[in-house]
Amino acid sequence: MTKFDTESLEFLFNKVLTKYNTDLSLYAMASLERRLDRFLSLYHFDSIYHLTDKLIQDNQYYDFFIKEITVNTTEMFRDPTCWKIIRDEILPSLKELPTIRIWHAGCSSGEEVFSMAILLKELGLFDKAKTIASDLNKEVIENAKQGIYSLKSVPINEENYIKSGGLFSLNKYYTVKDNTIQMDSHLLENVKFMRHDLSTGIPFSKFDIILCRNVMIYFNKTLQENVFQLFQKSLFKNSFIIIGKKESMAYYTNAREFSEYNEAEKIYKLIS
Amino acid sequence: MKKSRDIKLIVIGGSAGSIPVVNKILSSLPRGFKTPIVICLHRMKNVPEGMKEVLETNYHGTLIEPNDKEPIKEGCAYIAPSNYHLLVCEKELTFCLSTEDLFNYSRPSIDLTFCSISDTFKDNVLGIIVTGANKDGAHGMNCINKKGGITIAQNPKECTAPYMPQSAIELNCIDYILTIQQISSFILKSCK
Numbered sequence: 317m318t319k320f321d322t323e324s325l326e327f328l329f330n331k332v333l334t335k336y337n338t339d340l341s342l343y344a345m346a347s348l349e350r351r352l353d354r355f356l357s358l359y360h361f362d363s364i365y366h367l368t369d370k371l372i373q374d375n376q377y378y379d380f381f382i383k384e385i386t387v388n389t390t391e392m393f394r395d396p397t398c399w400k401i402i403r404d405e406i407l408p409s410l411k412e413l414p415t416i417r418i419w420h421a422g423c424s425s426g427e428e429v430f431s432m433a434i435l436l437k438e439l440g441l442f443d444k445a446k447t448i449a450s451d452l453n454k455e456v457i458e459n460a461k462q463g464i465y466s467l468k469s470v471p472i473n474e475e476n477y478i479k480s481g482g483l484f485s486l487n488k489y490y491t492v493k494d495n496t497i498q499m500d501s502h503l504l505e506n507v508k509f510m511r512h513d514l515s516t517g518i519p520f521s522k523f524d525i526i527l528c529r530n531v532m533i534y535f536n537k538t539l540q541e542n543v544f545q546l547f548q549k550s551l552f553k554n555s556f557i558i559i560g561k562k563e564s565m566a567y568y569t570n571a572r573e574f575s576e577y578n579e580a581e582k583i584y585k586l587i588s
Numbered sequence: 589m590k591k592s593r594d595i596k597l598i599v600i601g602g603s604a605g606s607i608p609v610v611n612k613i614l615s616s617l618p619r620g621f622k623t624p625i626v627i628c629l630h631r632m633k634n635v636p637e638g639m640k641e642v643l644e645t646n647y648h649g650t651l652i653e654p655n656d657k658e659p660i661k662e663g664c665a666y667i668a669p670s671n672y673h674l675l676v677c678e679k680e681l682t683f684c685l686s687t688e689d690l691f692n693y694s695r696p697s698i699d700l701t702f703c704s705i706s707d708t709f710k711d712n713v714l715g716i717i718v719t720g721a722n723k724d725g726a727h728g729m730n731c732i733n734k735k736g737g738i739t740i741a742q743n744p745k746e747c748t749a750p751y752m753p754q755s756a757i758e759l760n761c762i763d764y765i766l767t768i769q770q771i772s773s774f775i776l777k778s779c780k
């Protein structure tokens with residue numbers, strides 16, 4: 317891999333921060349530099365400076381760039397054992413609330429959002445839920461709203477759904493069109509999508525459950541700290557935060573204000 | 589030959605079938621062996637547990653499947669978690685995970701792990717590629733070699749699946765071709 321010199325990276329990061337208010341300097345360089353390197357060679361830029369010029373001149377190209385350098389891979393019911401705990405324990409424990417407020421931070425193309433909506437349906441809690449699904453990336457948010465996925469994704473999603481304790485077959489929730497599936501749009505009735513940038517964003521509401529899975533792995537420790545702080549401010553007391561299977565809250569300075577509700581599945585509860 | 593450098597990190601790559609080979613290497617290391625070891629083996633998706641137990645049988649150190657941003661410590665061996673790529677953050681010497689697409693049909697991909705480690709640890713890496721049926725890892729061994737690290741391929745004659753070490757050997761980036769036993773003695777001789 318080409319290693320970039322610090323100066324050119326700083327140039328790019330500063331320009332992007334000033335114009336678009338996203339702080340790429342707080343990303344984990346190990347992955348970001350890989351993605352940048354790939355972007356430059358795929359789209360034939362001979363230097364970071366040329367790329368920066370293009371990004372500053374062309375807003376649409378910037379959106380495309382962000383889509384390309386972030387990692388958007390996702391699945392329905394990814395890590396089924398975690399979703400089983402959400403189904404069997406977390407949601408039932410909130411069922412007496414008048415409204416269940418949920419935030420998917422970094423929702424990518426929406427598979428996680430549909431997973432939660434399906435769970436809520438099957439538990440009879442659908443009408444109580446108010447969900448925000450956010451991402452940095454406009455394009456994936458559009459994909460999420462449409463709920464159209466490739467037919468190839470069905471087997472893994474179906475397998476995950478069953479392993480997570482799904483009551484039916486996933487095909488109850490979609491129709492097949494050519495090589496794609498169309499999710500039942502009714503599932504998004506209580507979902508509001510928005511663009512929200514975790515690198516510079518501020519709290520905007522309070523929630524009973526925040527899911528932020530496989531998003532912070534792309535951030536450096538400083539940004540992880542900021543984001544945990546943002547989440548802490550966005551949670552009611554005794555509410556839950558669920559992070560990715562191989563992420564950890566251990567390095568967060570206020571970790572002690574959370575209890576490890578389920579250590580293996582990385583589900584934490586705000587206690588103070 | 590070149591190289592009698594300080595080895596600060598050992599990396600081992602192979603496919604799922606290489607678990608017994610890696611276990612043999614790990615279990616040959618004495619109590620108090622310090623150099624951290626990073627192991628990247630292809631794994632079956634959604635069959636996460638089990639591999640760790642087999643790998644750590646008779647190993648005296650601590651075997652860890654690291655979380656994101658976990659620091660690299662002496663006396664430990666780390667195994668790339670299933671369904672994530674395992675990278676190393678520059679400077680901080682912590683692990684950094686990614687769910688980027690499969691690379692060489694694999695996640696974790698040995699190439700990604702090896703190249704990332706050689707970017708950070710430069711010529712202080714000992715890279716070992718063992719039995720496997722995919723060319724993943726060959727490019728990674730080349731990265732290690734280019735940065736001045738030491739590279740060992742398991743002798744293909746001894747491998748149940750020789751394709752992986754063979755592909756690395758064909759890239760002309762391998763310093764030593766050794767049997768499992770010789771690999772163990774090499775580690776004992778050159779690491780602490």
Ligand SMILES: C[S@@+](CC[C@H](N)C(=O)[O-])C[C@H]1O[C@@H](n2cnc3c(N)ncnc32)[C@H](O)[C@@H]1O
Binds near residue numbers: 423513514560
């Ligand atoms: C690997 S996906 C995770 C999808 C889903 N949560 C899951 O676990 O399957 C990571 C997502 O984080 C988003 N992301 C990256 N940087 C972000 C930021 N600064 N603010 C909000 N979202 C961000 C990306 O656009 C991408 O959709």
